[in-house]
Amino acid sequence: xxxxxxxxxxxxxLFDLDxxxxxxxVVHMQAWEExxxxxxxxxxxxxxxxxxxxxxxxxxxxxxxxxxxxxxxxRDIQIPEGTPEDxxxxxxxxxxxxxxxxxxxxxxxxxxxxxxxxxxxFLDYLTTLDVRLGVVSSSVxxxxxxxxxxxxxxxxxxVSGAVADEQGLPGKPAPDTxxxxxxxxxxxxxxxxxxxxxxxxxxxxxxxxxxxxxGVDRGAGHDVLTAAGASLVVSDLAELIPDGHSPESPARGAxx
Ligand SMILES: O=P(O)(O)OC[C@H]1O[C@@H](O)[C@H](O)[C@@H](O)[C@@H]1O
Numbered sequence: 001x002x003x004x005x006x007x008x009x010x011x012x013x014l015f016d017l018d019x020x021x022x023x024x025x026v027v028h029m030q031a032w033e034e035x036x037x038x039x040x041x042x043x044x045x046x047x048x049x050x051x052x053x054x055x056x057x058x059x060x061x062x063x064x065x066x067x068x069x070x071x072x073x074x075r076d077i078q079i080p081e082g083t084p085e086d087x088x089x090x091x092x093x094x095x096x097x098x099x100x101x102x103x104x105x106x107x108x109x110x111x112x113x114x115x116x117x118x119x120x121x122f123l124d125y126l127t128t129l130d131v132r133l134g135v136v137s138s139s140v141x142x143x144x145x146x147x148x149x150x151x152x153x154x155x156x157x158x159v160s161g162a163v164a165d166e167q168g169l170p171g172k173p174a175p176d177t178x179x180x181x182x183x184x185x186x187x188x189x190x191x192x193x194x195x196x197x198x199x200x201x202x203x204x205x206x207x208x209x210x211x212x213x214x215g216v217d218r219g220a221g222h223d224v225l226t227a228a229g230a231s232l233v234v235s236d237l238a239e240l241i242p243d244g245h246s247p248e249s250p251a252r253g254a255x256x
Pocket of ligand 1 (some may be wrong): 018022025028029040059060061062063064103104137138139140142162198
């Protein structure tokens, strides 16, 4: 049983996107796997494969080039940083990140995006309250993903990887992007909630001393998210809707 949360007592609710609102963490995961495994085999044939464990440990939730750098460091591979304008063919941190981004966007264009139904239900519930909603995503693609899912207009602010770059904010696990989004919505961390599926994101919420950090377990593991600082862990956002407020059982007072 999930412990009940009095959502109306918070000023702002800050959502990570990939893996929290939309299942696009899986698309990111597949694109990273495709890119890193092709790269590793090309560089050192027979090298141990890049795995889902590598994703969760070094890449998940972080800005694009931080993920490349941190994974390569785990394999003692050093290549030049390059610049974000690097062509995907270049063997630089940015080139490899851009290679993965092409793979991600191909899937996005081909398959589109459908949000998790439980997340939409939770957003529907929050819309009945006087709370402000924001997205805080390391992804530069966040606005496109939200648009493709038809949810862009649900949020007052979207702090994407591009906004972080413009504002000079360090990415997750640093708390700065969440703190910034809270500020835009008129909330201090003590009046705001963070919802995250990635260890790096939960750590960011914890480091920022947010009032509540909700871990969403989509594969990182319940215990791992708790150890990273989540005060509550769920498998689906619909679990966060207080009893009696689900669309199946209309909110109290809704029929009056
Ligand atoms: O490369 P993008 O789209 O800017 O995304 C950066 C990161 O964004 C995060 O939301 C994802 O969890 C990561 O997998 C991804 O690498």
